[in-house]
Amino acid sequence: MLLASVRGALRHRTVVLEAVPTLMNIAQCSQRRTYIDETKALVLRNLLVDTLSMSRKFQDAGLSREQADELTKHITEVIILNKIKMEDTFVAKKEFEKVIMEQDSRVQLFKAELAKAQDNQAANVNKELERQQSFLDKMRTEVRHEIDKLTSSQRLDMNLEKGRMRDDLQGMRDKTTELEIKVDRDINELKSSVEKAKNDTIKSVITILGTFSAIAFTISRFMQMGAGGGG
Template identity: 25%
Template sequence: MFISRCTVIGSLIRRRLFVSASFRANHHFDTLKLAQRLEAAGFSQTQSEAVLKALDEVLAESIDSLATTLVRKEVLSRQAYQQKVDFTKLRSELLSLDKTDSTQIRNEHERIMANMDKLRTQLKDEIAKSQANVRLDLNLEKGRIREEAAVHELKIKETDTRIDSELANVKTQIEAVKFQVMQWLIGVCTGTFALVLAYIRLLT
C-alpha cells in the first residue's frame, strides 16, 4: 500500500518534473528509495508521505516559476526567424546603401573626370588661341617692322638722291664759278695785255 502510494507520488513528481509549458527538466530520483530512507531515519509513513508531498509541491512551484521565466520554443523560433528576417533586411539595406554609395561615388568620379576633360580641352583651346594671337601679333609686328624699314629705306634713298642732287648742283655751281673765273682771268689777261701793248706803243 505504501509502495503504491509512493509510486503514485513519484509518478506525479516525475510528471511535474518532466512536463511543463516550455521546459523539460532532467532531474530524476527514486521516490521509493527516498521514502525508505526517511522511514529508516525515523519518519513514519504519514510523515514520509507529507515530506514527499511537500517536496512535490516545492518542486512543482520551482518548475512553474522557472517555466514563467523561460521562453516557449515557438516564441524563441519566431524571434529567431524575426531576427533572421531583420538581419536579412538590414543586410539588404546595407548592400543597397553600399551599392548606392558606390554608384554615387562612381557618378561623382565620372563627373569630375568629365569636368577635368572639359577643363583640359578648354585649356588647350585657350593655349591654342594664345599661341595664335602671339603668332598674329608677331606677324603684324614683323609686317610693321618691314613697313617701317621700307619707309626708312625709301627716306634714305630720297636723302641719298637729294644729296646727289645737291652735290650735282654744287658741282654745277663750282663749274660755273670756275668758268666765270676763267672768263674773268681771260678778260683781265686780255685787258692787261692790251694795256701793255698800248703802253709799248706809246713808248715807241
Template identity: 35%
Template sequence: MAVVKRVVPLGVNYGISLSKLGGINNVAINVPAASLLVNRSQCIADGYNFKFYSLYSSKSSAHYKFDYRQMSQMVKLDSKRAFLVDTLAMVRRLEAQGVPSKQAEAITSAITEVLNGSLENIANSFVSLAEMQKSDLVQEANLSKFKSLLQNSQENHLSLLQHETEKFRNDIEKVRTELRYEIDKLTAGQRLDLNLERGSIRDELAKQSTGTTYLTNKLDREIHAMRAQLEAGKYEVIKYCIGSLVSISAVGLAVLRLYA
C-alpha cells in the same frame, strides 16, 4: 510553416526526482534524458503529424543511443500550442517500476507540463526560422538596395567627375588656344614693328648717305673753286709784283738819270 529543428538540452546527468506527487509516497522516479530533438516537418492547421527523435542514456550502457519512435499520443496545453510526448511509453515504464496507472498518468502529465513550460520558455527566447528568414530577406533586400544606391551614387559621382574633368580639359584647351593666339599675335606685331623700324632706319641711313655724298661733292667743288681762285689770284699777284718791280726799276733809273 517552415521546417524547424530545435534541440532542447535537459542535461545528461540531470534527473527529475518525484517523491511525493499525486498522493505517491515513498516512490522515487529518475527520468534520465540527454536531449529531445523535434523535427517539425509537417504542420496542419487542425492536426499535426510529427516525428519524434529521443536521445536517452541507458543504465546498462555507457554510450548514448538514438531511438526513433512514431508518437503515440499528443497532449495539448491549450488550443494554440501542441507538444508531442510519448506518454504511452512513459506510463508503461512507470508501471513497470511499480507505479499505479493513475499515478503514472499524473506523473506523465506533470512531466509533460514541465517540458511544455520549459520548451515554451526556450521557444520564447529564440526567433523562429520564418522570422529569421524574413529578417534575412529584409536584410538582403536592404543590403541589395544599399549596394544599388551605392553603385548608382558611385556611377553618378564618377559621371560627374568625368564631366567636370572634361569641362576642365576643354577650359584648359581653350585657354591654351587663346594664349597661343595672343603669343602669335604679339610675336607678329613685334616682328612687324621690328621690320618697320629696320626699314625706317635703312631709309634714314640712305638719306644720311645721300646727304653726306651731296655735301662731299659740294665740298669738293668748293675746294676746286677755291684752288682755281687761289691760282688766279697768284697769277694776278705775280703780275702785279712784276709790274710793280718794273715800275720801281724805271722810276729808279729815271731818278738816277736825273741826279746823274
C-alpha cells in the same frame, strides 16, 4: 517572453506543491496508478527528482512519514525556487537557438541590405564619375577651343606687328637712303666750294705775287735809274 517563462514556472510550482502530498497519499493506491504515473512524470519534469522516492528514503533513514513529507516539501520548494532563479539567470536551449536563428536571419537581412546599399552606392558613384568625365571632356573641348582662338588671335597680332615693324624698318631704310643722298650731295657741294675757293685763292695769290713782282721790278728800275744819274 521571460515573464511568461516565470509565470509558467510559478504555475508548475503550484501544481507540484499541490501534487506532492497528493502523490504521497495516492502512491499506495493501485486503482489510481495511472494518475500517479502522470503526476510523477510532471514532478520529474519540473523538479528533476523523485519526491516519493526521496520521502521513502527519509522514512528509511528513521524519520516519520509526516517528517519525511514535510522535509520533502521544503526541499521541493527549494528546488523549484532554484529552478526559477536558474531560468531567470540562464536562457533555455530552445530559446537560445531561436534567438541565434533570429540573429542569423537579421544578419543575413542586414548583409543583403548592405550589399544592396553598396550596389546602389557603386551605381551612384559610377554615374557621378561618368557625369564628371563628361563635364571634364566638355571643359577640355572648350579650353582647347579657347586656346586655339587665342593662338590664332596672337598669331594674327604677331603677323600685324611684323608687318608694321617691316613697314617701319622700310621707312627707316628710305629715310637713311635719303639722308645718305643728302649728305653725299652736301659733301659734293662742299668739295666744289672748297675747290672753287682753292682756285680763287691760288688765283689771288698768283695775282698778288705778280703785283708784288711788278712793284719789285719797278722799284728795281727806279733804283737803277737813280744810280745811273748820280754817276
